[in-house]
Amino acid sequence: MNIAHQHSSDPVRTRLLKAALECFLADEYHKVTTRLIAEKADANISMIRYYFGSKEGLYEEMIRDTLGPLLDVLDGPMLSSAEGLSSFFRLYYDTMTTRPEFPKLILKVLALNQGPGRRFIQQLLERGRTRGAKKVADLKTQGQIAPSVDPDILRMAFVSLAMTPMLLKDIFEEQMGHAMDDAFIEDLASFNGQLFTAGLAPAAHR
Template identity: 35%
Template sequence: MATIKKSAGRPLTQMDKRSALIDAARVLFVESDYEKVSVRAIAQQAGVDASLIRYYFQSKMGLFSEMVKETLAPMFDKIVQTNKQYAASSPEEILTTYYSIMSQNPDFPKLIYRTANLSPTDSNRELQANLLDLFPATRMTVFDQLKQADILRPEVDIMCAKMSFVSLLVFPFLMPELFKQAIGIESSPEFLQKLAKHNARLLRHGLIADEFQPSQDR
């Protein structure tokens, strides 16, 4: 089990304690199903009093939702930015931002996938509803905007483009270790950064019209 590092010789501030709970939740929820992770275990992992979970997040559910939101915040910020100022490079920028986040949290997508596929109990539906709130359709309009601006290749289907994009985002982090071993892939933060650049090029050349390609690629 991963541990949360604490600064020696200095008492934790309020923000330190909140951050420690977020970090502890990320570790424990990745390792175990939501129902198996207790408030006490999260607090113990964070090295703080369990009452602070209710103080900062109202509940374990609130902590889970805030942990997911804060982990993905850099990507959401990039999506908002590209939606406001879209360009031919927008899909690449979103993808490389996501890979940068996940190279530091490589098992986090498995948590998202596992949560999305939970059995339909009341608590699981609440978890999934909180998860869906982070992914409204309006967050992923960049391809529609690029199509309207005639930046995409004319033959590109929007739905297919979105599916390919999500596949490039998600599958590298969900690929079973057995398959990686079978084809000789050794995953690491360095490899994921290299893969981000590779997949960005695939996006650019597969989706973006020739006149919007970087001059060195023509």
Template identity: 85%
Template sequence: MAVAAEQAPAPVRSRLLRAALECFLADEYHKVTTRRIAEKADANISMIRYYFGSKEGLYEEMIRDTLSPLLDVLDGPMLSSVEGFTDFLRLYYDTMSKRPEFPRLILKVLALNQGPGRRFIQQLLERGRTRGARTVADLKSHGQIAPSVDPDILRMTFVSLAMMPMLLKDIFEEQMGHAMDAAFIENLAEFNGRLFTGGLAPAPHE
């Protein structure tokens, strides 16, 4: 009987992205060196320049790679109906529960007047704002949400419902006395989805 071959190591680029995420989550940007990332990824430091151009390029690609499941939704059918908001919340919670430090990293970057990743994150937020406004217009045209809904208020409300449970995850778990496990996250997504979509429903006079 043939012995199964050992699993091949992940490609260098993937290892560098994973190592960068671990390093940047654990320490301040200016304290993380490309040599440290390369060593953690078991890669030659020259591969960072080859794949990403620079430390900042790697940082931006790390953010894009982590957020890719969420960014892909903006181009897909999930948000073509109000029910999709619940699905998106579920996807966000699932993505961030695997990396609960990541929302804090994003807020830390945005809290700086300038710094690595800030411009890039702002571009992602503007992309979400623009496409979100288009989604709201489509939903209004099909009578799925009230004509009076302000796209910016909707976006801020949705971001609040999405981010806060992950930002304060440790505190909430300590207060509740149990972990926010998969079952809890599912219930939270369902409840917040109903709460959110309920506020979008057209009133009788609309």
């Protein structure tokens, strides 16, 4: 059993991950020190080395801790049918609502190459791409989605509809004149899920 899994519920480790997310979202990677993270987490700085090995190890685990549950869905029952897409959208929105700046961090790393996480995030996304392609192939075999569906196009469409509301949340809320509260997020996830379900259906089912 590896240390990360063995201590996944340790409160000190949890506080360090939360503090790291806050610090890395607030400032550039090279400006964030392990001492600052430890102070924010009310932990001894030596605990960073104990749990994560280094600042970069903590940074990578922070990203894995957020994206991991979303990628794990691709191995589970949620997407055993196209109708599960609504639940997947809702899971994504809920995850990012608790970490509202995280999509901006991912965008900053991938688009602007800021921070050491580009290669690591790309590896996680490639893992998601491979698993997603297998899930699409399974759904095609079961006759639940059209044979012509391109898994890469599906993935890009999902990411576009999932990330954009979180990236532009402040702007959308200002334009609408109300918050994207739990009820709104539920409706948005349901609508996007239905949109995908209809678009993916074999021709005879449309």
